[in-house]
Structures are given as structure tokens and as C-alpha cells.
Amino acid sequence: MQAPSDAIPVPDALAYARRLIGSDPTRALAQVREVISVTPHVGEAHRLAALVLRRLGRVAEAEDADLEAVRMAVHDPDMLTAAQAMLANELHIAEPILKGRLKAEPTDCAAIRMLAELAARIGRLPDAEHLLRRVLELTPGFGAARANLATVLYKQNRFADAVAELDNVLTDDPDNAAHSNLKAAALGRIGGYDEAIALYEELTQRFPDHAKLHMSHGHMLKTVGRQEDSIAAYRAALAVQPGLGEVWWSLANLKTVRFDETDVAAMEAALGDPAISVEDRFHLHFALGKAAEDAKDWAASFGHYAQGNAQRKAQIDYDADDISRHVKHVIDSFTPEFLAARAGVGHDAPDAIFILGMPRAGSTLIEQILASHSMVEGTMELPDIPSIAMREGRDHGDVPGSWVAAVRDMPAERLAELGAEYLARTRVQRKSDKPFFVDKLPNNWLYSGLIHLILPNAKIIDARRHPMDCCFSNFKQHFAQGQAFSYALDDVGRYYADYVRLMQHIDTVLPGRVHRVIHEALVADPEAEVRRLLDYLGLPFEEGCLRFHENARAVRTASSEQVRRPINRDGMDRWRHYAPWLGPLETALGDVLTAYPQVPPLR
Incomplete structure (x- = not known):
């Protein structure tokens, strides 16, 4: 030896x-x-x-x-240096150390896992997934890597896959509250509400002093319509952490809660604490904006909304020009000749009904109406079309609308494959045997041309609301994720104008392809508009569609409580109270504002 x-x-x-x-x-x-x-x-x-x-x-x-x-x-000194760089978010230091390590030791699972984390941090989620799968191929028992994989899958909107990995993780580590919390969140995204609520009930009992667990529990209870229980869960979170801004905003976001003087004082006290986080601070401003709005103190309300938006905008990277370039790219490419050359391609299934447009334009109301029909299943805001578009465009440059170049080069059979993929990806959301289902992601308006090409028999509904009403409603709504355009009045106005510009183009090159529902018309004469809508879909009229508020289905959006009430005008024309401060919005909207049908004056 x-x-x-x-x-x-x-x-x-x-x-x-x-x-x-x-x-x-x-x-x-x-x-x-x-x-x-x-x-x-x-x-x-x-x-x-x-x-x-x-x-x-x-x-x-x-x-x-x-x-x-x-x-x-x-x-290991090198791994410690890399770990310290990752902790300081100095990725440019960590990356060469890890790559050098793997060049010398290709099976170093700790280094592979850290490189996967680095890839995830810069948004390269498929790369992170590939690296983590390599780790688990080498070391199937590496539970931390499997948990990381579940998180990466969740961030890619592959919720069922995330649940499967978390089941494996929790088998080995059943007492891990963070993994159980992520599993409950993933279950909620695939309609597993009962199991998710049961998990949260267990977790909040085991960890009663964990405020964010109570908050997540409240979110899930709100989704299934258990409003009083959701309020109780939110209040339990505040009992633990009175300054948790997201909980105050969650209460405000129910739209039905009215804050009393004690609530307002508690929020103002939290806002006055210099130690609270920026995230808590802007959530508190949004909640106080709603409290002042309910009290009809319009100046104070706008002041809080403006501060909340400014603080949120400072945290994000948004360039309105990117959306304008994206829209121009689609308009320049989706010409009559381009579409004619691809007529008859795509997957021929008629199952999907897309409701798109601006957020806060009444899309949840339309979905609730359709989900009350015996032949239509409501799902939620599905992320699959943007995910497919971004993936296909990845090899055509990291620029807005790069998916258009990918589509331009696609053979006909690839378009059909993408349609089939979309139907397969959304199958997990369908809990019944109804022939049609709703995909209500507003931002799909950017991909309306792609939807037409891959699913030519799908229906497309454009939910349209008065520009000032819709845009200001976005401005005073803090979204949990996405909608980066909504945090400045000029940005939201430009976004609305770009949306109208693209939809006008689709109307021109594909006349009759999109059915438009004007929110004010729907509120004024629900039966007439519902009949027009069902005629477009080729469905018989059903009285249940007019009794949509009796539908007990789960609703995830900010309008969840509003659509559980009969149609009303409560949210309409609110912008008029704030008119003195909305000049930048009017300027950004320009001709789009003057071209919109007149709405009745505020009553």
C-alpha cells in the first residue's frame, strides 16, 4: 500500500x-x-x-x-470567499471563483449549488434549474439543493413540479416551516386551496408568533371567499407585528374593510418608526391612502398614494420605452401578409378563453360571469403565455418583444406544438370536465398575436375601462408582483396608450378576432352585454351569468370581494375626486382619453 x-x-x-x-x-x-x-x-x-x-x-x-x-x-478558503461574496451580493467576485472551482472539480456539489443560486439571482432560472438537477443527479440526498430546486420551479410558475419536489424535501425534514409555507403557496397556485389552508392552519398553530404565516393564511382564506376568517388571520398577524405594512395593505385591499381611528393611529405610529423597512413603509402609505379615501379626505389620500408609489418605483427597474418598442415590434411584424401566410396553423383546440387588457379594467368581473356558465371553468391569472413567449425569444436577444423574431422564424408545426404545450401546462388548473376555461391574465394583450397563431380557435376578450378610471385605479393599487408600469402617473398613462395602440392594430389586421367589453356599458346594462359576450363565444345564454355574485369559486385577484357582490357603480369615477393632481396622467394618455366614449357624470 x-x-x-x-x-x-x-x-x-x-x-x-x-x-x-x-x-x-x-x-x-x-x-x-x-x-x-x-x-x-x-x-x-x-x-x-x-x-x-x-x-x-x-x-x-x-x-x-x-x-x-x-x-x-x-x-475551504475559496468556498468561504465565494460564500461571503454571495452574502454581500458581490456576484462578480463569486462567479469566477465558483467557475474556477468547477473547472478543477466538476462534481463539487457545493460549488454547483452556489453557482445555481447565482444564476437564479440574476434571473437565469432555467440555468439554475439545470445546475440543481446536476447536483441532485450526483447527490440525490442533498435536501438543501432539492429545496432550492423547488423554489426555482416555483419562480418559473411550475407549481405542480415545485410541490412534487417539496413533498420529497418534507419527507426528510417534516418540521421545516419554510418548506411547508412554500408548498402551501404552490398549492394555492394550482387550485389546491383546501390542502393549502390546512397546512397554514397547522403552521400558525405551531408557530403562533410568525406574523407572515398568519398573513399568508389570510391571503388563502380571502381567495376562497372566507372574508371574516381572512380578516381574523390578518389581525392575528398584526397582533404579533403591528408594523407589518403588507398586512395593513391586505386589509385595505379587501375593499370592504373600513379602518377606524385606532387602526389609522397604529399605521401612523408604525410609519413614524425610523426602523421599519422600505417595504413596510410603502405598504403603509397605500393602506393609509385607502383609509383617507374612505374618509373622503382626497388630498391626504393622494399624498399617501403618491408617496407609496414613489417609494415602490425607486425599488424597480422600469422603462416605459421598452413597452413602446415591444408594441412597435409586434405592429411592424404582424402584418396582413405575415398573418395570411400562417393562416390555419397552430393547435385547433377551442378550449381557452383569454380575457386580457389593463389590470383594474373589470376582467375579474367578466371571468366571474363566464365561470358562472355551465360550460366554462374559471381558473386564475395564468402565467403560461408570457413564459412561453420569453423562453422562445431567449435566443433572439434580450430585448423587448424578442419572441416576435422567434415566431417569425418558426415552422408551422412549431406553432402547433406551442399551442399543445400551453394546453398541457394549464391542464393542472382545470378541475372539471367543462369544455372551456378562462385564462384571465391582463398583460396577455402584449401576446394577443401569439395567442392567435398558436391557438387560432381560442377566444380573446378585451376588457376595456375608461382611461382615467382605469389608470388611477392602477396607481392606487399596490400589486404583489409585476405591473411595474403602475407606480407613476405618466408611466401608467403611456402603458394604457400602448395597449390601445396594439389592440387597434389587432382589430385592423384580424377584424372580429377580439371581442371588446366596455366596462361602463356592462355596468349600465349587464344582460345586454352578457348576451353579446356569450354570442361571441358561441354559448347559450344562462341566467346564472347574471347571478355571478352567488358563485363561490376561488378568486385570487384584488377584485375578489367586489365580484362577490352584484354589479354596482361603487368603484367608478373615483378619479374625478383626484383630478387636481392627475395632470401627468392626462398628458400621457393624450388622444386615447379624448377618443374614449363619454361616461355618465359622478353621482
Whole structure:
């Protein structure tokens, strides 16, 4: 046998063991284990032991050796430097260290996992997923990597896949509240509300002092229409953490809660605390804006909305020109000739009904009406069309509308494949055998041309609301995610104008393809507008569509409580009270504002 490993440098001893693997793996393993007995903190030795054990068919022992190598990373100076750089968000320092490490040690699972985290942080989620799957291929028992994979899948809107990975994680670590919380959130995104609520009830009992668990519980209860229970959950969160701004905003966002003087005083006290986070601060401003609005103190209300929006906008990277360029790219490309050359392609299934347009334009109301029909299933705001578009456009440059170039180069069969993929991806959301289902993602207006090409028999409904009413409603609504255009009056006005410009183009090149529902007309004469809508869809009229507020289905959007009431004018024309401060919005809207049908004056 080779001389004791402490008699020669460790690298030489390990190099000798590597040379033995092919000819004498048993002797190689003995050599590696001798190194480990003398220097147990050398991760490379454990990785080499895993390699030899796999060669010998001892898979379980090999996995244990891989996990031990991961644990030894804390003793490695290079890995410590990389970890400290990641902690400081100095990714430019961490990346070359990790890549250099993997060039020398391609199976270093700790380094692969850290590189996956780096990829996820810069938004390269598919790359992060690939790296994490490589880790789990090498070390299936690496629970932290599997949990990371579940998070990456969740962020890619692959919620069912995330649940499957979390089930594996929780089998080994059943008491991990963070993993259970993520599983409950993922279940909520695929309609598993009962299981999600049961999980939250268990978690809030086990961790009663965890305010955000109570908050998440409240979100889920609100979704299924248990409003009083959701309010109780939100109040439980505030009892633990009175300054948690998102909870105050969640109460305000129910639209039916009226804050009393005690509530307002508590919010103002929290806002006056210099230690609260920026996130808490802007949520509190939005909630106080709603409180002042209910009290008809319009100046104070606008002041809070303006401050909340300014603070939120400072945190995001949004350029209104990107949307304008995206729209121009679609208009320039989706010409009559382009569309005629692709007539008859795509997947021929008629199942999907897309409701798109601006947020806060009445799309949830339309969905609730249609979901009350015996042949239509309501789902939620599905992220699949944007996900498909962004993925297809990835090889055509990281620019707005890059998916258009991808579509331009696609063979006909690829368009049909994308239609089939969309139907497969959304299958998890369908809980009944109804022939049609609703996809109510407002921002799909940007992809209306893509929808037409991949699903030519799908129906497209454009939910349209008065520009001032709609845009100001967006401005005073803090969205949990997305809608970066909504945090400045000029940005939201430009976004609305770009939306109208694209939909006018679609009307021109595909006349009759899109059915438009004017919100004010729907409120004024619900039956006439519902009949027009159902005629477009080729569905018979059903009285249940007019009794949509009796439908107990789950609703995730900010309008969840509003659509559980009969049609009313309560939210209409609110912008008129704020008219003195809305000059930038009017300017940004321009001709779009003057072209919109006149609405009745405020009553």
C-alpha cells in the first residue's frame, strides 16, 4: 500500500488514488480513506471517495460521501470567499471563483449549488434549474439543493413540479416551516386551496408568533371567499407585528374593510418608526391612502398614494420605452401578409378563453360571469403565455418583444406544438370536465398575436375601462408582483396608450378576432352585454351569468370581494375626486382619453 498519506502532500496522495481508480478501485478507496483519516476536512477527498464507491457499485455509501464533501465546504478558503461574496451580493467576485472551482472539480456539489443560486439571482432560472438537477443527479440526498430546486420551479410558475419536489424535501425534514409555507403557496397556485389552508392552519398553530404565516393564511382564506376568517388571520398577524405594512395593505385591499381611528393611529405610529423597512413603509402609505379615501379626505389620500408609489418605483427597474418598442415590434411584424401566410396553423383546440387588457379594467368581473356558465371553468391569472413567449425569444436577444423574431422564424408545426404545450401546462388548473376555461391574465394583450397563431380557435376578450378610471385605479393599487408600469402617473398613462395602440392594430389586421367589453356599458346594462359576450363565444345564454355574485369559486385577484357582490357603480369615477393632481396622467394618455366614449357624470 502507498505510504501513509500524512507522509506526502495530500494533493499527491489524492492524485495517486485517482490513478488507481481504473485498475484497482478497492485500493484507490483505501488510499482515499487514509487521506480522510488524517485530513477529514478536505472536500476533494470525500468527492473522490464518492467516485470510487460508485465505481464499486456502493451507491448509498457514495451519496453519503458526496454529502460529507458538501459539509466540508465550510472549511475551504475559496468556498468561504465565494460564500461571503454571495452574502454581500458581490456576484462578480463569486462567479469566477465558483467557475474556477468547477473547472478543477466538476462534481463539487457545493460549488454547483452556489453557482445555481447565482444564476437564479440574476434571473437565469432555467440555468439554475439545470445546475440543481446536476447536483441532485450526483447527490440525490442533498435536501438543501432539492429545496432550492423547488423554489426555482416555483419562480418559473411550475407549481405542480415545485410541490412534487417539496413533498420529497418534507419527507426528510417534516418540521421545516419554510418548506411547508412554500408548498402551501404552490398549492394555492394550482387550485389546491383546501390542502393549502390546512397546512397554514397547522403552521400558525405551531408557530403562533410568525406574523407572515398568519398573513399568508389570510391571503388563502380571502381567495376562497372566507372574508371574516381572512380578516381574523390578518389581525392575528398584526397582533404579533403591528408594523407589518403588507398586512395593513391586505386589509385595505379587501375593499370592504373600513379602518377606524385606532387602526389609522397604529399605521401612523408604525410609519413614524425610523426602523421599519422600505417595504413596510410603502405598504403603509397605500393602506393609509385607502383609509383617507374612505374618509373622503382626497388630498391626504393622494399624498399617501403618491408617496407609496414613489417609494415602490425607486425599488424597480422600469422603462416605459421598452413597452413602446415591444408594441412597435409586434405592429411592424404582424402584418396582413405575415398573418395570411400562417393562416390555419397552430393547435385547433377551442378550449381557452383569454380575457386580457389593463389590470383594474373589470376582467375579474367578466371571468366571474363566464365561470358562472355551465360550460366554462374559471381558473386564475395564468402565467403560461408570457413564459412561453420569453423562453422562445431567449435566443433572439434580450430585448423587448424578442419572441416576435422567434415566431417569425418558426415552422408551422412549431406553432402547433406551442399551442399543445400551453394546453398541457394549464391542464393542472382545470378541475372539471367543462369544455372551456378562462385564462384571465391582463398583460396577455402584449401576446394577443401569439395567442392567435398558436391557438387560432381560442377566444380573446378585451376588457376595456375608461382611461382615467382605469389608470388611477392602477396607481392606487399596490400589486404583489409585476405591473411595474403602475407606480407613476405618466408611466401608467403611456402603458394604457400602448395597449390601445396594439389592440387597434389587432382589430385592423384580424377584424372580429377580439371581442371588446366596455366596462361602463356592462355596468349600465349587464344582460345586454352578457348576451353579446356569450354570442361571441358561441354559448347559450344562462341566467346564472347574471347571478355571478352567488358563485363561490376561488378568486385570487384584488377584485375578489367586489365580484362577490352584484354589479354596482361603487368603484367608478373615483378619479374625478383626484383630478387636481392627475395632470401627468392626462398628458400621457393624450388622444386615447379624448377618443374614449363619454361616461355618465359622478353621482
